[in-house]
Amino acid sequence: MDSMLGAAPVDNIPQHPGDVTNLLLDWRNGDRSAFDRLTPIIYDDLLKLAKTRLKTESHQITLQPTDLVHESYLRLANAARLEVESRVHFFAIAATVMRRVLIDYARKRSAEKRGAGARVTLKTDMDFAQDGRQDLLLVDEALRKLAEFDERKSRAIELKFFGGLTTEEIGTALGISVATVGRELRVGQAWLRRELSRPEVPSTTP
Amino acid sequence: MKIEHWRQIQDIFKRALELPTSERAEYVNRACGDDEALVSEVHSLLANDTGNTATLHALVASNLQELTQSSGCSEIGMRVGPYRLVRELDGGGMGTVYLAVRSDDHYFQIVAIKTIRSGMASPALVQRFRTERQILATLTHPNIGAILDGGDTEDGRPYIVMEYVEGQPITQASDSRDLSIRERVELFRSVCSAVRYAHQKLVIHRDIKPSNLLVTPDGIVKLIDFGISKPLVPELIPGGPSPTEDGQRLMTPDYASPEQLLGHEVTTATDIYSLGVVLFELLTGSRPYVVRNLSPAAVEKIVCERETRKPSSVPGLPNRTKKTLAGDLDRIILMAMEKDASRRYASADDLDQDLLRFLDSKPVRARRSTSIYRLRKFVARHRTATLMAGATSAVLAGSMVFFSAESHLADVRLKRIQTLADAAISDMTQKLQQSSAPVELQTSVFEGTLAYLNQLRQESGNDPRLLLKLSKAYSRVGDLEGSPVAASLGNTQGAISSYQGALRTAIAARNRLPGEESMKAVIEAYQQLGQLEFFSGSLREAHDHYQQGLTVARELSRQMPDDPSCNRLLAINYAGLGNVQLNSLETDKAVESFRTGLRVLGPDPNGTEDYDRTLATFYGRLGLALNELGSNADAIASYQRAIAIDEGLLRKFPSRRTRRSLFALYSNIVGTLAGREVLNAGKVREAQMYARKSVTLAEQLAAGDTTNVQARADLAGAYIRMGDSLLATNPADAQRWYRKSIALT
Numbered sequence: 001m002d003s004m005l006g007a008a009p010v011d012n013i014p015q016h017p018g019d020v021t022n023l024l025l026d027w028r029n030g031d032r033s034a035f036d037r038l039t040p041i042i043y044d045d046l047l048k049l050a051k052t053r054l055k056t057e058s059h060q061i062t063l064q065p066t067d068l069v070h071e072s073y074l075r076l077a078n079a080a081r082l083e084v085e086s087r088v089h090f091f092a093i094a095a096t097v098m099r100r101v102l103i104d105y106a107r108k109r110s111a112e113k114r115g116a117g118a119r120v121t122l123k124t125d126m127d128f129a130q131d132g133r134q135d136l137l138l139v140d141e142a143l144r145k146l147a148e149f150d151e152r153k154s155r156a157i158e159l160k161f162f163g164g165l166t167t168e169e170i171g172t173a174l175g176i177s178v179a180t181v182g183r184e185l186r187v188g189q190a191w192l193r194r195e196l197s198r199p200e201v202p203s204t205t206p
Numbered sequence: 207m208k209i210e211h212w213r214q215i216q217d218i219f220k221r222a223l224e225l226p227t228s229e230r231a232e233y234v235n236r237a238c239g240d241d242e243a244l245v246s247e248v249h250s251l252l253a254n255d256t257g258n259t260a261t262l263h264a265l266v267a268s269n270l271q272e273l274t275q276s277s278g279c280s281e282i283g284m285r286v287g288p289y290r291l292v293r294e295l296d297g298g299g300m301g302t303v304y305l306a307v308r309s310d311d312h313y314f315q316i317v318a319i320k321t322i323r324s325g326m327a328s329p330a331l332v333q334r335f336r337t338e339r340q341i342l343a344t345l346t347h348p349n350i351g352a353i354l355d356g357g358d359t360e361d362g363r364p365y366i367v368m369e370y371v372e373g374q375p376i377t378q379a380s381d382s383r384d385l386s387i388r389e390r391v392e393l394f395r396s397v398c399s400a401v402r403y404a405h406q407k408l409v410i411h412r413d414i415k416p417s418n419l420l421v422t423p424d425g426i427v428k429l430i431d432f433g434i435s436k437p438l439v440p441e442l443i444p445g446g447p448s449p450t451e452d453g454q455r456l457m458t459p460d461y462a463s464p465e466q467l468l469g470h471e472v473t474t475a476t477d478i479y480s481l482g483v484v485l486f487e488l489l490t491g492s493r494p495y496v497v498r499n500l501s502p503a504a505v506e507k508i509v510c511e512r513e514t515r516k517p518s519s520v521p522g523l524p525n526r527t528k529k530t531l532a533g534d535l536d537r538i539i540l541m542a543m544e545k546d547a548s549r550r551y552a553s554a555d556d557l558d559q560d561l562l563r564f565l566d567s568k569p570v571r572a573r574r575s576t577s578i579y580r581l582r583k584f585v586a587r588h589r590t591a592t593l594m595a596g597a598t599s600a601v602l603a604g605s606m607v608f609f610s611a612e613s614h615l616a617d618v619r620l621k622r623i624q625t626l627a628d629a630a631i632s633d634m635t636q637k638l639q640q641s642s643a644p645v646e647l648q649t650s651v652f653e654g655t656l657a658y659l660n661q662l663r664q665e666s667g668n669d670p671r672l673l674l675k676l677s678k679a680y681s682r683v684g685d686l687e688g689s690p691v692a693a694s695l696g697n698t699q700g701a702i703s704s705y706q707g708a709l710r711t712a713i714a715a716r717n718r719l720p721g722e723e724s725m726k727a728v729i730e731a732y733q734q735l736g737q738l739e740f741f742s743g744s745l746r747e748a749h750d751h752y753q754q755g756l757t758v759a760r761e762l763s764r765q766m767p768d769d770p771s772c773n774r775l776l777a778i779n780y781a782g783l784g785n786v787q788l789n790s791l792e793t794d795k796a797v798e799s800f801r802t803g804l805r806v807l808g809p810d811p812n813g814t815e816d817y818d819r820t821l822a823t824f825y826g827r828l829g830l831a832l833n834e835l836g837s838n839a840d841a842i843a844s845y846q847r848a849i850a851i852d853e854g855l856l857r858k859f860p861s862r863r864t865r866r867s868l869f870a871l872y873s874n875i876v877g878t879l880a881g882r883e884v885l886n887a888g889k890v891r892e893a894q895m896y897a898r899k900s901v902t903l904a905e906q907l908a909a910g911d912t913t914n915v916q917a918r919a920d921l922a923g924a925y926i927r928m929g930d931s932l933l934a935t936n937p938a939d940a941q942r943w944y945r946k947s948i949a950l951t
Contacts, residue, residue, distance in 0.1 A: 019919075025741060028789060030830045033873040036923030040948055050273050064267055083743035102266065105273045136269050139262070149212050161262050175791045186223070186255065187216050192262075193254035 020076040024086045027093075035093060042090075042097045045072045050101070066164025069094040085172060088165070092173040095163020099140065102162070106136045135196075142195045146188065153188030156181060215247050222252060286319055286365055287357050305370065317354060321365035331949070332364060339366045342432055344407050349400035351420075351430035371420045371428045377488055379421035387530045390488050391561050393427060398558035400429040401481060405474045405554060412472060414480035415461040416487065459497045464510040464545050475547035478557060482542025482550075489531060490520040494543065514543050534564045537572035656683060663711075670719035673711045677727050680708035681734060688738060698742050705735045722772070725762045729755050729775050736782050745790050752783040763806070774820070777807040784827060793835045800828040811851050815859045819867070822851040826871050833878050845875040849896075865907055869920060872900035876927045880934070893931035900924040922947040 020041060026034035049068050073090050147154035152174060159165040159173055171181045218237045222230045230252060238244040284291050289306040295318060302322075308315040322331055342353040355367035373379065376397070380390050397419055404411060411418075411432060418431045459467070463479035466472055486494045494514050497505040517539050518531035538560050544550045551557040560570045659676045663669075681704070688701025709731035716724035732755030739748035759776040766772045780803030787796035804824050811818040825848035833841035852868040879893035904924035908917035929943035 025743075028743075029741070029785065030788060030827065031870050032830075032877050033870045033920065033923050036873060036926045037919040039926065040919070040922050040950070043948060050270065064263075065270060068270070086743065102269045102273065106269060109272075135265055139265065149209055161266050183220060187219060187251070189262075190219070190251045190254045194250050197254065 020090075024077060024090055028086055028089060038090075038093050039097055041076065042072060042094050043101060045076055046094065046098055046101050064164055065095070065098050065162055069098060069163055088169045088172045091163050091165050091169060092159060095159045095165060099158055099162040102136060103140045106140075138196060139192070142192055145195065146191060150188070152176075153184050153191070156184045157188050157192065160185060215244065215251065218244070218248050219251050222248065223255065286321070286359055287355070287367075289317060289319060289367065291319065306367075316370045318351075318368045318370040319365055320368065321359060322363045335364045335366075338432055339364065342366065342368070345404060345409065345432075347400055347403045349396045349427050349429055350404065351428045368430070369428075371422060371430055373420035373422040373428065375416035376419040376421055376427060376484070377416040377491075380488060381491075383425075387489055387527060387535075388565060391535075391565060393421070393425075394485055394488060395558055395561055396427045397429065397484070398481065398554045398561070400427070401477050402554035402558065404429070404432075405477070410472060410474055411477050411480075412466070413461070414477055414484060416484060419484065459505050459509075460493055462509065463547070465547055467506050467509050473547060474553065475550050478542050478550045478554060479544075479547070481554065481557060482539050485542065486517050486539050489535065489539070490517045490523060490527075492520050510545060514540055514545075516540065534570045534572070538564065538570055541572040656680070668714065668718065670715040670724065673715035673718070674724060674727055677708045677711040677715060677731065680704050680711060681731060684708060684734060684738075698738065701738055702735065705731060705738065709735065722762065722766065722769075725758055726772075726775060729759045729762065729779065732758070733775075733779060733782055736786070740782065740786055740789070745786055749783070749786045749790070752779060752786060755779050756783060773806050774817075777803040777820070777824075779803075780806065781824060781827065784831065788827070788831050788834070793831055796831040797828065797835060800824060800831055804828065811854065813858075815855065818851055818855050819864070822848045822855065822867065822871075824848075825851065826867070826874070829871075829878075830874060833874070838878060841878050842875060845871055845878065849875065862907070865903055866920075869900060869903050869907065869924070872896045872903065873923060873927055876900065876931055880927075880930045890931065890935050894928075897924070897928045897931040900927050918950055922950040925950065 020038065023034040023038045023041075027038065046068055049071055069091055072094060073087065077087070077090055143154045143158060146157075156170055156174060159170045160167075165173065167178050167181050167185075170185075171178045174181070176184070218234060221237070222233050225233055231249070234248045234252070235245060238248065286306065289308045291304040291306050293305050295303040295305050303318055303320045306317050306319040308317065322335055339353065339356050343356070346352065351371050352369040353366060354369060356365065358364050374382065376393065380393065385393065397414075401411065401414070409432070411429065413431065414429070418429060420428050420430060422428060461480045461483045463472075463476045466476055483494060486492075494517075495508050495512070497508060516532075516536045518528050518533075518536050523531070538557070541549070541560075542551055542557055551560070556571070560572055563570045656679060659672075659679050663672055663676055684701040684704030684707075687697045687704055688699075709728065712724060712727035712731050716728055732751045736748045736751035736755060739745075739751065756776075756779050759772075759779045762772050763776045780799045784796045784799035784803065787793070787799055804821075807817075807821060807824065811821055825844050829841045829844035829848060832838075832844055835841075849868065849871050852864055852871060855864050856868060876893050876897045879889050879896065901921075901924040904917070904921040908921050925943045925947035929940040929947070932940040932943065
């Protein structure tokens with residue numbers, strides 16, 4: 001059965017791309033449950049895409065979330081039937097889902113490595129890359145904390161970094177002006193940097 | 207308090223940023239007064255203002271990179287019993303199949319090991335998995351992938367060790383070996399033999415398809431993956447599922463039988479059907495129908511209703527192949543694929559024997575009457591459509607004669623015209639909309655009807671009553687072409703132009719004969735246009751049309767203040783406008799529109815299904831708008847009203863539609879209750895209560911659903927809501943629900 005795998009492109013295209021289009025329309029139209037139905041579909045697709053990337057594009061050096069999110073959009077949604085806004089909404093959902101995919105993966109890895117020692121604390125210079133997996137869990141935790149008192153900033157950061165949305169797209173997704181997006185990101189990132197650079201003690205903020 | 211504090215920090219921080227770096231410290235000290243905590247908060251944020259954002263990008267990218275390189279499979283290299291997992295062969299939703307090696311002093315053996323994905327081992331799944339193992343253990347046949355071993359992993363997941371079948375799907379293998387039709391039939395006979403054997407052991411495979419029929423390099427077919435198989439008599443398998451609890455329908459739509467798609471009882475005849483589909487593809491290189499990219503409803507329609515084409519009629523076949531297929535093989539395949547299970551071959555053996563007869567050039571048993579029988583069935587099913595299509599031409603022809611006779615009195619004539627128009631519109635459009643007539647037929651009937659009505663209109667000198675009828679006809683045609691809320695052909699442009707036709711004629715009617723009826727027609731046409739434009743994303747146009755509709759609806763309501771139907775029309779107009787405003791981010795205006803609509807409609811349910819349903823929708827939409835406005839408490843109150851009304855409706859008039867509406871409401875209210883920053887315990891409990899209701903409802907919907915895809919997605923959504931509602935108080939439980947949701951999809 002694997003003689004077929006080879007360098008074939010992703011062939012397990014979802015069975016009903018029309019569903020995603022309709023769900024996006026439902027969601028735009030206020031049906032919140034559409035969001036919940038979209039999430040697992042996109043989760044599955046992003047994971048599949050991520051997994052197949054290696055097989056087809058091992059030469060690519062840095063894969064960015066945007067690449068997967070856009071590709072997933074093309075695969076899942078009937079772009080012809082959707083307006084720009086729906087596309088942004090898709091990206092926005094995909095950002096959340098991408099975060100979940102990566103966090104699930106990081107958790108899984110860190111669970112496997114459990115016993116190898118306690119969690120590494122970040123250096124103050126934000127040298128994130130030293131142990132990417134665990135750091136991502138810290139970022140996730142920090143974003144969740146931020147969301148507790150300022151959901152919009154947390155979301156803006158999520159959209160930017162996990163979904164690769166542009167400032168304009170973030171504005172559309174959150175229903176705020178581009179200028180506001182800029183300010184939200186600036187304050188949010190400053191808070192995030194500070195949060196991540198402090199030693200691991202319960203935060204007193206706010 | 208906390209939020210207030212954060213706002214203060216932010217404000218000072220933002221203002222400081224606008225100043226040159228050298229002036230910031232002084233400004234902060236001044237702005238914070240003697241609040242030292244505030245000073246240090248702002249300073250520490252400022253200290254972290256500059257920094258490399260690329261690092262977070264890089265972090266995400268490096269994680270992503272690692273994920274792609276890991277193949278998502280952390281279990282590679284793991285030991286399972288005496289085997290070592292080498293790589294992933296196939297990953298279904300819940301299970302994974304690995305290539306594994308046994309390499310010790312005694313053996314070197316390559317096997318396939320199937321196990322449940324780590325973290326997804328729910329008791330039901332474990333149960334099911336053991337069933338599969340048990341089933342497989344009873345099957346020993348040269349054409350069935352053998353089970354070699356089994357056990358439990360260290361973390362308690364059952365696994366199955368199976369013969370590793372290295373081969374190609376039967377269709378590809380036959381192509382690459384360039385097998386003739388006769389050779390393909392011979393190869394296929396061993397598939398029949400495997401299926402017959404499984405059936406004799408009281409096992410139905412339920413997912414027979416080429417990728418489960420592998421041909422080894424030695425040319426032997428192996429039927430693999432009994433992953434969704436089920437024992438015919440559950441009691442025979444210890445711990446097997448009872449027939450009723452086996453609600454999950456997993457299958458491959460391309461090869462699934464009508465009864466599988468409809469969720470009816472699955473029998474050995476189901477496998478016979480799939481055998482027919484596989485044989486069709488094996489012999490023609492095409493599938494009997496293409497279902498990829500179609501909605502579940504469309505798939506169901508094709509598989510369950512549309513006549514299967516003859517294999518020999520597949521376009522592009524070489525003449526010789528066509529000749530070989532025509533006749534016996536056509537009949538054999540179509541008999542295996544009968545939509546009515548009782549008309550298929552009674553067993554895989556019967557199918558096998560007929561294939562043997564074909565090979566021996568003996569007369570096959572496949573019913574010769576099949577085609578006549580099918581034709582009869584077709585006519586019966588499409589009687590309405592066929593008759594009506596006939597009627598159109600008859601009426602058209604008749605009208606020519608009719609209008610040439612000048613001796614009729616004008617009013618008699620008009621009456622008869624109206625009668626004809628009525629018959630043409632109501633019968634044809636309504637009946638066709640419910641029937642399963644092919645699209646082409648529907649379209650031609652509609653075009654005929656419209657042309658006919660236009661002609662009547664001219665003949666009648668634009669009689670306003672006839673104009674009104676014509677307007678209705680246009681509007682129904684529009685519905686059928688592209689209604690966003692009912693079954694339609696999905697032709698939005700066509701629908702818009704039909705609705706515009708409806709509007710034009712309604713306005714013409716109103717100019718000639720002002721009054722309730724013509725005003726209503728005008729309002730309805732505006733609303734239909736607005737609704738369709740709204741659904742297709744043209745918000746500005748939708749807004750304009752709802753506004754124009756509103757002007758007329760207000761006027762009508764003023765003229766007839768006590769008429770419930772006029773008020774309802776006005777209210778619905780407000781609802782449409784509110785929807786558009788909500789999506790245009792004019793949230794405050796949307797709230798106003800919904801509230802005004804509610805005032806017009808009256809605030810309380812009156813016990814009639816239609817009215818109460820509209821009312822629940824209103825409160826639901828209002829809740830949504832309020833939530834978006836940030837008025838949480840009001841939003842929750844509005845949702846609660848909607849829920850109370852819908853729950854009442856469900857008790858009195860249980861329907862799928864109400865269940866779905868209620869489900870959306872539960873989801874929304876949980877989102878509002880659980881999705882906000884600070885929760886008090888009361889709200890968490892309330893969120894959990896609604897989340898549980900939503901799970902119960904989704905489970906009911908899943909149990910009674912015919913296509914299942916939507917219902918399963920709803921169920922997955924409900925699980926996510928359960929997770930959301932638990933996230934604040936019990937993250938571990940929340941995670942379990944999230945996983946449950948992922949396992950479902």
